[in-house]
Amino acid sequence: MRATFAIATPSPTPSFNPDVVTPGVIGFLTILGITVVVVLLIVDMTRRIRRVRYRGEAMERAAASERDEPPAR
Secondary structure (H helix, E strand, O other): HHHHHHOOOOOOOOOOHHHHHHHHHHHHHHHHHHHHHHHHHHHHHHHHHHHHHHHHHHHHHHHHOOOOOOOOO
């Protein structure tokens, strides 16, 4: 019974209207906002990683100076 009903009902013909399908200004602004946020997060992450690395190097130099050894490079 179901198979007969599926065969009997015609499927609608797809109509393509590019004005309806495109994301428009809202989609563009959303993608732009996401891109700006991601770039800012990457810059902040790079800064934080660099800061941690510099702190580690400073701690190594301080420990080496306490032992009166030259710092490793």
